[in-house]
Amino acid sequence: MNGTKTPSSLVNGQRPRTPNNERDFSCCRIVVLGSSGVGKTALTVRYITRRFIGEYCPTLESIHKLQTVVDNEDTRLEILDTAGQMMDSGCVWKDYYAFWGDCYIYVYSINDRQSFDQIVNFKKQLESVRKQTLCGILVGNKSDLLHDRQVLETDATELADEIGCKSYEVSAADWTQVDRIVDLFSDAVREYRKLRTSRDIRARRMSSSRFRQAIQKVITGRGSVSKKTTTSNSWQMS
Secondary structure (H helix, E strand, O other), X not given: OOOOOEEEEEEEOOOOOOOOOOOOOOEEEEEXXXXXXXXXXXXHHHHHHOOOOOOOOOOOOEEEEEEEEEOOEEEEEEEEEOOHHHHHOOOOOHHHHHHHOOEEEEEEEOOOHHHHHHHHHHHXXXXXXXXXXXXXXXXXXXXXXXXXXXXXXXXXXXXXXXXXXXXXXXXXXOHHHHHHHHHHHHHHHHHHHHHHHHHHHHHHHHHHHHHHHHHHHHHHHHHHHHHXXXXXHHHHHO
């Protein structure tokens, strides 16, 4: 388990602003996505407060801000707990979910096959807007309801491989699984850091390549001017 967390604020029912070019990259923005009733809020609150509350307003959308430590590095988190009913009705603000988030936690319930099948659609919607590689974590919640299981662990493993992310199976209702829930949120931060590092390296390579091309054009241009001058002088001497 990583360091202690200090929630700093909670904003209810407000549409988040999309990040601009001046945003602080020491802050990791996590979007928790999933159908209604899969336990997105229960997971988020269990992570932040270590408490479990069984009933929430299903239409409420919240942003949780907190300070934590992941791998001995201070990290500010902003967690957007989305409203599942909006996604179920097809009214998801997929554009700002995509642009606002750094990492995505895809939540389904192990006793709800439809919520599991919906994960691929969420990922496709995000990618259609963002148009770049996205990082995420696949989470099967309600693992305490094994007697009512509709999604096998092997199915989850195959889906995680398909969408390119790690997978967890947890129960927000089980206090003994708090450490695993902390681990999955910490893994979301780690995945964001890896992706950000990869993008930075790629950007530096592109910048270096453009610089070399510009220098080459300058050198080539000077060579062409020198050749023309030499040819012109030779003709005049003739």
